[in-house]
Amino acid sequence: MRTTLARSMSRHALVWLLGSFIVVPLLYAVVSGFKTTGDLTDNPFGLPDPWKVSNYTGILSSGDFWRQIGNSVLIAVATTLITVAVAAMAAFAFARYAFRGREFFFTLFAMGLMFPPAVAVLPLFVLLRSFGLLDNPLGIVLPQAAFALPVTIIILRSFFRTIPAELEEAAIMDGCSRFGFFWRILLPMARPALGTVSVLAIVTSWNNFFLPLLVLADPKWQTIPVGIQQFQGQYSTNYALVIAYIVLAMVPALAFYAVAERQLIGGLTAGATKG
Numbered sequence: 001m002r003t004t005l006a007r008s009m010s011r012h013a014l015v016w017l018l019g020s021f022i023v024v025p026l027l028y029a030v031v032s033g034f035k036t037t038g039d040l041t042d043n044p045f046g047l048p049d050p051w052k053v054s055n056y057t058g059i060l061s062s063g064d065f066w067r068q069i070g071n072s073v074l075i076a077v078a079t080t081l082i083t084v085a086v087a088a089m090a091a092f093a094f095a096r097y098a099f100r101g102r103e104f105f106f107t108l109f110a111m112g113l114m115f116p117p118a119v120a121v122l123p124l125f126v127l128l129r130s131f132g133l134l135d136n137p138l139g140i141v142l143p144q145a146a147f148a149l150p151v152t153i154i155i156l157r158s159f160f161r162t163i164p165a166e167l168e169e170a171a172i173m174d175g176c177s178r179f180g181f182f183w184r185i186l187l188p189m190a191r192p193a194l195g196t197v198s199v200l201a202i203v204t205s206w207n208n209f210f211l212p213l214l215v216l217a218d219p220k221w222q223t224i225p226v227g228i229q230q231f232q233g234q235y236s237t238n239y240a241l242v243i244a245y246i247v248l249a250m251v252p253a254l255a256f257y258a259v260a261e262r263q264l265i266g267g268l269t270a271g272a273t274k275g
Helices: 002-032 037-042 054-060 063-096 102-114 117-130 138-160 165-173 178-189 191-207 210-215 224-234 239-274
Strands: none
Touching: 002 239, 037 239, 054 239, 063 102, 063 138, 063 178, 063 191, 063 224, 063 239, 102 138, 117 138, 117 210, 138 191, 138 210, 165 178, 178 191, 191 224, 191 239, 210 224, 224 239
């Protein structure tokens, strides 16, 4: 009994310790956003005196900030829709069909995990320019979807293979086509996996900095990571204001993760259990 209690307390202590490494810096950033640059220099760990709410309200009243948020949401949602739609169909073929060269082509997709996007910067830029996709959201959406396909296909294929073949045979015997089985039966059963890959695609797109910086020169299409860099360059000496901007830029991502946390963990748990 004492051993079990000691283990439980040690685990809780470890969770609190690890959580503090995440929560404390976030709280420090939020509080620092209410300070002035002088307060940060003179009293970095104290409470603001007075609380400078204008740091946050000024940013929230800025049209540039909301435009960058909207651009990031638009690009992330479009990237996710294309990635999940294409990957689901490809994973269905790799998981449920036996054809010559299946494992070879799947290995080619898997090799994409070892391909760093930075290597493709120059040819990607030339390709997007030739197609007229510079300063165009599609110039971000399509490459992001392409880079996200390998991991998405691997996750969905593993999940699709856990669906019993007898279920598909029974559906076909009842008059259901292969696409009908995929659309009406397989995809609803794969909601946890689809939710997981969707969360991964959205978070990856939201945090992408280099590709939007490379492709989007027009300020009206700038995403929030690029906006942070531009804002930091504009107010390089006002550290408190820059911190407030970063905090507000994190809020949508944190809110989305808070909503999608159960779906993400449920998908990973279901995949691990069935695998």
